Amino acid sequence: MSSILVTGADKGLGLELVRTYCADGADVIACALAPDTADELRAIGARVLKMDVTRPEDIMSVSRALDGQPLDLLINNAGITGYGSFGDLDYEIFERAVVTNLFGSLRVSEALLANIEAGQKKTIATVTSGLASIADRSYTGALPYRASKAALNMGLRCMAEDLADKGVKVLSLHPGHIKTDMGGPYATVDTADSAAGLKQVIEAAPYCGELKFLDWEGRELPW
Incomplete structure (x- = not known):
């Protein structure tokens, strides 16, 4: 049985990823902002832990709770949007986007690296976005x-290089x-279709x- 941890698991894509992996028989740890009200996650068979990826103390609490437990797959799914164009930027919004989307994923990956190294599949998959592509100029806004x-x-490209000699597979995924x-x-794209597709991509990569x-x-998407 595979052991998997998903961040941002209480709604949207995170919830659907948990549902997809639980249905496949995996042991899934679902990290949620409000675990006390995460009844749906428990109903589908997940173990629920509290984590706000912008709070280092939450990340370390999960790390301590999982001390010594192997993880085959970490899915960094937690993220927020952030709208605005140059000339009219709200830097508080900008900072929240960076702290959540960038720092959150990197902090979680570092904190749980020993668990990943102890797992069999040794995979860190992170949900990014096609809008991150610098080569793709088809969309404007949401700077x-x-x-x-x-x-x-x-950050993921650097992570992949730094972890290559440890046998850890790092994936950047557009849902x-x-x-x-x-x-x-x-x-x-239906959320269920995205979750099922991402699972296939993670397993096949x-x-x-x-x-x-990807x-x-x-x-494969252009950088």
Whole structure:
């Protein structure tokens, strides 16, 4: 049985990823902002722990709770959006996006690295965004969100290189424009389809010290 931890698991894509892996028989640890009200996560068979990825003390609490427990897969899913264009930026919004999307994923990965190294599959998969692509100019706006996710992609590239000799597989994944609160009214991808696709991509991706930027259908995206 695989052991998996998912951050940002109380709604949207995180909840669907937990549902998908629990249905496959995995031992899933779901990290939620409010575990006391996470009845749906428990109902589908997940173990629920409290974690706000912007709070280092929450991350270390989870690390202590899992001391010595192997993890096959860490899915860094927790994230927030952030709107604004140059010339009209709210830097408090920008800072929250960076602290959540970039620092949160890196802190969780560092705190749980020993657990990942002790696992069999040794995989860190992080949900980024196609909007992080610097080469793709088809979308404008949401500068705080896009910049924080682009910085995360660079962090993941460095992580992949630094962990190559430890046998840890690092993945940067775009879930598609999914139908969640964050995705908004024009989203085109069902959350269940995205979760199922991401699971397939995670399982099929070969170990490689050089990170690749993949979408939920396994297509490689431009940096």
